[in-house]
Amino acid sequence: MDKQLLQDELSLASLLEQVKQYTIGFRADDERPAGGTLRTVPEFSLPALGGGAQDAMKVFGEQWQDYLVASPSNRYLGYVTGGATPAALIGDWLTSAVDQNPQAVKGFGDVSAAIELSTIGMLRELFGLPDVFNGGFVTGATMASFTSLGVARQWVGQQQGYDIAKDGLQRTIPIFTATPHSSAVKCLAMLGIGSRNIVGVATLPGREAMDTDDLKTKIASLGGEPFIIIASGGTVNTVDFDDLLAIARLREEHNCWVHVDAAFGGFAALSPNHAHLTAGWEMADSITIDNHKWLNVPYDSACWFVREEHLPLQIATFQNSSAPYLGDPAADFNYLNAGPENSRRLRALPAWFSLQAYGRPGYEDIVARCTETAALLGEAITGDPAFDLLAPVRLNVVAFTLADATTEEVDAFVRRLNDRGRYFLTPTVLFGRKGLRAAFVNWQCRTSQVQEIMTEFNAALNERRPAPAPAP
Numbered sequence: 001m002d003k004q005l006l007q008d009e010l011s012l013a014s015l016l017e018q019v020k021q022y023t024i025g026f027r028a029d030d031e032r033p034a035g036g037t038l039r040t041v042p043e044f045s046l047p048a049l050g051g052g053a054q055d056a057m058k059v060f061g062e063q064w065q066d067y068l069v070a071s072p073s074n075r076y077l078g079y080v081t082g083g084a085t086p087a088a089l090i091g092d093w094l095t096s097a098v099d100q101n102p103q104a105v106k107g108f109g110d111v112s113a114a115i116e117l118s119t120i121g122m123l124r125e126l127f128g129l130p131d132v133f134n135g136g137f138v139t140g141a142t143m144a145s146f147t148s149l150g151v152a153r154q155w156v157g158q159q160q161g162y163d164i165a166k167d168g169l170q171r172t173i174p175i176f177t178a179t180p181h182s183s184a185v186k187c188l189a190m191l192g193i194g195s196r197n198i199v200g201v202a203t204l205p206g207r208e209a210m211d212t213d214d215l216k217t218k219i220a221s222l223g224g225e226p227f228i229i230i231a232s233g234g235t236v237n238t239v240d241f242d243d244l245l246a247i248a249r250l251r252e253e254h255n256c257w258v259h260v261d262a263a264f265g266g267f268a269a270l271s272p273n274h275a276h277l278t279a280g281w282e283m284a285d286s287i288t289i290d291n292h293k294w295l296n297v298p299y300d301s302a303c304w305f306v307r308e309e310h311l312p313l314q315i316a317t318f319q320n321s322s323a324p325y326l327g328d329p330a331a332d333f334n335y336l337n338a339g340p341e342n343s344r345r346l347r348a349l350p351a352w353f354s355l356q357a358y359g360r361p362g363y364e365d366i367v368a369r370c371t372e373t374a375a376l377l378g379e380a381i382t383g384d385p386a387f388d389l390l391a392p393v394r395l396n397v398v399a400f401t402l403a404d405a406t407t408e409e410v411d412a413f414v415r416r417l418n419d420r421g422r423y424f425l426t427p428t429v430l431f432g433r434k435g436l437r438a439a440f441v442n443w444q445c446r447t448s449q450v451q452e453i454m455t456e457f458n459a460a461l462n463e464r465r466p467a468p469a470p471a472p
């Protein structure tokens with residue numbers, strides 16, 4: 001065995017102790033910038049001779065340490081980025097330590113798929129979803145929607161009398177949606193359905209939510225063809241919800257598949273004041289939930305939920321049918337025949353740990369603190385004449401902009417704010433206006449942050465520098 005390799009295994013206890021100390025320090029570091037301008041990436045090369053794990057940690061510290069932002073902290077309000085609860089972090093560490101490959105629940109050897117299945121059961125309970133849904137873990141919401149829409153595609157083929165997994169896509173699939181997340185559009189591209197086959201449904205006035213009357217009119221013109229609806233259970237900019245109940249009821253009258261992208265909006269089900277927004281999602285065919293958002297497990301973790309009745313179609317889509325060494329896809333449930341990946345890490349374990357550790361009350365508390373903080377920030381912005389709120393705060397995202405400002409001025413403000421390092425926000429365009437979003441999904445979120453956030457906004461505003469000249 002290589003000398004360094006052997007030496008590292010013998011000193012594993014002290015190496016892990018160092019990593020533990022580093023982890024504690026990183027999580028507690030309140031000075032680390034939440035974002036900012038990327039510096040030049042250092043040169044790198046494969047060492048001629050490895051120096052062992054201790055040396056790798058030293059080089060990591062020297063080369064990369066300064067590039068890491070405080071994205072797991074409650075100061076990172078960009079995109080929709082959760083942190084990692086203490087229990088989720090433990091689960092994630094153990095995922096690597098035990099290094100299982102969850103596949104068949106009743107398989108040979110590794111039966112870690114049973115942990116995945118029970119975590120899915122815990123998540124169903126958390127969200128109040130019925131056990132008619134199967135579920136599994138994938139890398140992110142994009143892949144959860146890919147899995148769901150992959151089964152939806154197979155279902156449409158079945159309705160049209162052919163097997164898309166075997167014969168390939170031969171006919172157009174109409175997709176109805178109003179304000180899909182870009183990742184759903186990407187899924188249509190990846191699945192060969194084609195994003196041009198989206199039939200755009202009108203939104204309600206001043207909203208991102210679907211106008212269901214317009215949807216009904218557009219469905220009527222289809223003449224009974226099967227179709228797919230992609231509904232939003234929380235849009236990324238204003239967390240607007242389509243009327244999931246009205247949409248789900250269309251399943252009863254029409255030949256359609258309803259997919260709900262509830263990547264983070266699904267957590268509204270944990271808030272007494274917001275749970276009504278998810279009403280009807282339990283009637284959908286498939287649902288996307290992103291765990292590395294509001295569940296606060298480390299990247300990369302999301303879940304697809306697809307109705308059990310569609311399992312044969314799911315297996316038809318994702319099976320390994322020509323590999324006897326992987327078992328018979330028609331026999332016992334095996335994750336490698338139900339999703340896009342074959343070998344996977346035990347991605348469920350961080351979620352299992354966090355759910356086991358904090359239960360429903362723990363997550364209700366996280367959701368309550370985030371939604372209260374978002375509401376308070378919305379009020380503070382409304383009360384400050386320098387800013388305009390771009391949409392009512394419906395759940396946990398505050399979309400706003402500078403009052404009377406040009407796009408360039410807003411861009412310059414975002415840069416100044418993020419370069420200050422204390423908070424990180426990402427820009428957006430909403431109803432034709434350039435703005436910013438502050439997304440609250442971190443388990444450490446506190447209402448008391450609102451004052452500091454407003455102070456930072458005003459400091460960035462007052463630091464006004466001329467916007468850089470446009471590129472020639």
Ligand SMILES: Cc1ncc(COP(=O)(O)O)c(C=O)c1O
Binds near residue numbers: 235263264290302
């Ligand atoms: C509503 C919604 N759907 C899907 C996604 C894609 O998530 P991921 O990056 O985890 O694939 C996001 C990400 O922000 C989202 O907000």
